[in-house]
Amino acid sequence: MSGPGNVGSAREGTPKGSQSLGAPPPLRLPSRQSPFAKRAARFWRLAEDNSSLAGYLALMADLTDAQHSLWEHFPHTLLPDSYTGGPPLDISSRHRDPTWREALRLIAERLDSGSEPLTALCERIRGAADEELEHWAARLLSADFEGIDPGLAPFVAAALQANWTSSSARLDLDKFGAMESGHLCPVCGSWPVASVLQTGGSVQGLRYLCCSLCSTEWNRPRIHCIHCGSGKDVAYFGLEGAGEAVKAEACAGCKTYVKLMNREKEPFVDPFADDLATLGLDILMAEQGYERLGFNPLLIPGS
Ligand SMILES: [Zn+2]
Ligand SMILES: [Zn+2]
Structure with a gap:
């Protein structure tokens, strides 16, 4: 060091x-054209340069590609009119756009390569009920990692990121007042x-x-x-x-x-x-x- x-x-x-x-x-705010394409390209580049982490970084590149493919998936997510009184897309707000669950299932479908242990994780996601998916999301968003399988967490996070990022990209900077x-x-x-x-x-x-x-x-x-x-x-x-x-x-x-x-x-x-x-x-x-x-x-x- x-x-x-x-x-x-x-x-x-x-x-x-x-x-x-x-x-x-x-x-x-993130680019309205999706920040995920550039990020996936960076993951691919790092996977090429990093022999010890190549397989892992290539999987993350695939996952980020999947996020990019979902960019147009959330056009109906409701955005607040007013940005005063706290973060406009507050994670602690009780209303989570349910389309994130569909995004997670699409990610699981796309990444199922037919090889273990990825297939088992993807099957687990596709077979989970809405309530279970919401439970995983709540744990992850509150940074309470006890209640979530570490193998599933990246996929759940990727779906939530895709949903939240496409919403933050559509916010209007002019509506933010002075902020601390x-x-x-x-x-x-x-x-x-x-x-x-x-x-x-x-x-x-x-x-x-x-x-x-x-x-x-x-x-x-x-x-x-x-x-x-x-x-x-x-x-x-x-x-x-x-x-x-x-x-x-x-x-x-x-x-x-x-x-x-x-x-x-x-x-x-x-x-x-x-x-x-x-x-x-x-x-x-x-x-x-x-x-x-x-x-x-x-x-x-x-x-
Ligand atoms: Zn944020
Ligand atoms: Zn300090």
Whole structure:
């Protein structure tokens, strides 16, 4: 492990090469053309480059391709008129669009390759009653992983992500008022999967957290702990020989970390795909006594 290194000052300076093209957006909604095609391409690329995780990353690429194929599947999901009084697509709201279950069954049909153990998982999904699917969704959305089979979780998460992301992509940015965003997604209230240092235009060099469920990104200052807000004890850890694109931004004060994906180092870096391709970094951070903030629903903690 390299680091800790690059301990930064508490103040965010103007990044080199930034252009003044207006104030950066506090919120970036996912592309209306679906973010899943690009993500699947990144998974395929990482599967080619990563011999020890190739089979796993290729399965995740297939799963993300399935999410992309479902993009036009939710045109009738109701969106709120007003975005005041909490996240507009709040996960704790009692109304879950039932079409996510159909999406999950379609994913199970598409991914059933006829080989074990995938076929057994797909059959289990297709044979489950609505109530059981809703139970899995509730557990996953409340980050209560006890009540869900770790093998099923990525498929359930993928269907929920497809549903939520297609909804967040259709929201109207102008309807959001001034917001105080913290470490939870301002659109749905989920944890972030990771953070991304962006490039280009008004977002050059800025850090955005990426929602683990709806793929919305929200701006948070660089070199500040996402959890406790301190900029005093922030350090960066990386895997030896793994390049500079993915680091763990860790706070020695509260012993938490979040991954930071740097688009200047790797323009195609993806918060979900590159997270799963750098699981070694999570293992090393755990060994150092750091707890990860947020999680990747495609791989629930402890599985
Ligand atoms: Zn969200
Ligand atoms: Zn902290």
